[in-house]
Amino acid sequence: MKIYYLFILNILRFICYIFNLIKKNFIKLCLVTSIIITFFFIIYIKNYNLHDNEKKALLLNINGIIFENNNNIFWGKFGLSLFKIKNKKFLTNTLFNIVKIIHLANNNKNIIGMVLKLNNFLGADQVSLEYIGKALNQFKKNGKYIYAISNNYKLAQYYLASYANKIFIYPNGLIDLYGSNNDKIYYKSLLNKLKINTHIFRIGLNKTAIEPNIYDSMPNKTKKIENKLYSKLWLNYIYDIVKNRNLKPYELTLKKKDFLINFLNKKYINKYNLKYKIIDKILSYKKTKEEFIKIFGLNKKKNNYKFIHFYKYKIKQILKKNDNIISVIFINGKILNYNNSYQNINNSLIINKLKKARLNSKVKAVILRINSPGGSISASENIRNEILNLKLSGKPVIVSMSNLTASGGYWISTPANIIIADKNTITGSIGVFSVINTYEKILNFIGINYDGLNLFPNLNLKPNKSLTPFLSKIIELNIKNGYEHFIKLICKNRHLTPIEVNRIGQGQLFLGEEAKKLKLIDKIGDFDDAVKQAVKITKLKQWHLNWVI
Template sequence: MRALWQIIVAIFKLSWRVLNFIRQAFFNLIFLIVLLVGLGAYLQVQDANQRPEKGALLVNLSGTIVDTLSSDIKLRQLSQELIGGNNEVQENSLFDIVKQIRYAKDDEKISGMVLSLNNFVGADQPSLKYIGKALKEFRDSGKPIYAIGDSYSQGQYYLASFANKIYLSPMGDVSLPGIATNGLYYKSLLDKLKVTTNIFRVGTYKSAVEPFIRDDMSPEARQADSRWVNALWSNYLTDVAANRGLSVGEVYPEPTQLIKQLKASNGNTAEFALNSKLVDAIHSRADIEKVLTKEFGWNEKNKNFNFTSIYNYQIPDPEPKYEKDAEIAVIFANGAIVDGPEMPGMVGSDTTAKLLRDARLDDNVKAVILRVNSPGGSVTASEMIRAEVQAVKDAGKPVVVSMGGLAASGGYWISTPADYIISSPSTLTGSIGIFGVINTFENSLDAIGVHTDGVATSPLAEATITKQLPPQFAEMMQLTIENGYKTFINLVAKARNKTPAEVDKLAQGRVWIGLDAKNNGLVDMLGDFDDAVNKAAELAKLESYDLKWTKNEPGLRDILLGQASISVNSLLPEAFKIQLPAPLQQVADDMNKQPGFFGNMNDPGHRYIYCLSCSYSN
């Protein structure tokens, strides 16, 4: 009896300790939230107090530019203030940046702009082009733009090329290496690990499965990728050359000519950039400060020229144009398409379908713009979203798809019901194909002395990763993949007024750049988001309307977990990576750049419409 009593007491003590820990953790969390909110308010007041009466808009972008943020921007900025971290992981909203630049154009307190892009990592080409459009509007208003940088990467220089004056530090350079695709191929590794890869696919150009079955790129994939890579590079050079008043050959001479010019500059990359008219002057930071002070005045309190950072530049919410009786809903499909709720950087089918349904049932919403920036993903998830897009259209509300940098495979599947599809000339789209991948490990287990055995009611019940796939199951998988491809072809044929045979010639998993997609009838118009808004208003016959930016708001749990994930991912990988030998560091970088698909394959039927080859370095 005594022993039983001791056990009860021990259980009670343990339970009490657990409850006490939970209580302390809960109240500590509440205290931390209050502290963060209070500190955030204090920092905002400080920022407001530091804002000069008149000066430049300092566009000091850090990190990347995305269509929609994956977590709460304010809390992320605050966490960076508190604990620091890698600014390369910071996300910036494309549409917020454009809105701020356009507002600053007419703001009497903003007399010019300074592009400080040292910490800007990059964006896809259509996003850069859209920001460039706003920069040109600002510059054409008569307000000067200055670009300053220690050096310029390719993405940084694209934005800098819109400036009236580009300044470069004495030891800097303008790096324009071009555009390349680089993927990792695992066949030899899988062979060494004795992993059996079962591939089911349709499409000559559907190269997403090639990493499993090859050690290099297939000739078909190389041919297709070469076309859109060269087109992207041509678009880049054409825009930069026009901005600088140069020819494409002057911006990017042939390698032999480039080396000759670099030799003439004695290998000095800054002098080379100046002589090539890529920059207007070579200045130290102190000299640049003098130029900007002369233009914008000196702020004695901040000991710098007068400026307002774009991160502190607050613009008022626009007044409703039509008492909110007429709205155009903007819904984002940004990232790989997966089944279930939305995850950071992913398009959750449940979440996106709900947003579309809400727009369909909202009487104030008269039209929908679906902003697609996705390489695709799960067939099941893509079909769920497509069906909701079709339902919006069937309800009599026009749907316009605005394609970002990437709207391929599943990204194109969900676009098919739209009344109108608008892509950028540099959008990567198409990739109409389908595949399935199932890895089994029977040989791997056998090599270490582990074996699987049992009984089953049919061969189909024995489909498991620990055994060779039954031939009946493999045959069924291939049939479902072929059916999925046929469905994809028919969806496109119906939407684009083509025959299935005509679509098949454009399909086979082939990737098309926006210009080619327009010429082949896969999209209706080349343009940007502004064009999508105008077309949606036209189709809905709206003269006055408001844009309703719909997105899934993260809960407190999602925000806190998201911030923890960002902090860990920004600190630990780099800390680990620097311990690796140089060749392995490069492999780690390449793996990080490859789209995050393999860890998110959750289609219940193992079927995917995904463009893995659509990743490129810019």
């Protein structure tokens, strides 16, 4: 007991000591605190450019790939280590952040133009490129010039560059605009050599995802289907560039023969590019800097033109908070019951976000931004049910389709009040499949055998044993039931007959405009159109977006 009281006494003594120490040094502590606050305030002012009235350019120097949102940056440590990228800025390229900064710079009187530097830009999907292009056009309409510069231009780089007033290229640079591709790995022979037994179950003759398991090359039928799809995407790409640069389609690319003959003579190719206004100037790094100094002025300290870097441009927008929220929920990647990869969606995480939106009285509408090839039937159905609950609670649900919203991605879209897709959105793929690999042959070959008691051998799915006829039949019935449920959902929500849905089903893919004709979507548009629809349905006069990460 004595030890206990001594322990309490020591604690009280320590508290008194600290109190007296603070009392004696109160003035010193206040002084130190004031110095720290002043220091951070100076940094704040410097970072946020509160007193910077200097005219300059916005340097939009995009490093890496553009993603939909932070959760969609699936490269993570894997991608950075794979490409030996150490620059953390590769993780900050989110589509809506880029567009927001372009809009803020457009409204900033001190930003008088833009330098679109594309040397380190690694690409983005076509829908994202279009959306950025729209923001660049709005920037130009405000009388602000855009100058694009790069050592080389590939498809994505040149697409963004085409929105610039002037396109510059470094000497010996190349413009590579020779179509898109959709290469796939086929490994039937590998599976055979490894003695892996593949069991395929599908409804949807055009469900091509299973083909790598059963072919060594792309079937002719699939080539025809994909050629039609990607040719249309290519024409849309060409049309935008031709429109932006005021060109003729045949001027945009050299013929194969001419390209091969003149490939080594880069000066000839760039003369061709200059002649047909594919580029505006060929400039060295030094000449480019001099050109921009003439336009934007000289920064004497840095001996360079005056600019503010995109990554240092602080978003200072003051949001007028109110009680009317339009929530934006991203659904990016494969839809699964678990998340075992950097590019999958854990359905429970999405369901929790949807529940929070439903239960939050301040949320008046929800925009689902979907970029998914599909996934598990059960995971997709779980998400769809929660979206339906959200809709039945009286809150409008607007689906904004990104680059790809197919199969399970379309499944979860069906309950929405309105479905909006871009002209280049790939959607459809109404069908169901399952691929099950078993390894009994290779295990037997290397001398590994399994044995034991099993009360229900016909119902046991094990990778070390082939599927029994009974189990195969059960899986077939599950696939059939899943497909029939998919058809019913589309019939009910899209007001189509089973015959109409079966005609456009079977795993077929469609671009946005064709999907609209087939009544799979309601409107062609982008994310901004989805916001407008949410405001229109809810009749809100004041609102703000809540980006659910």
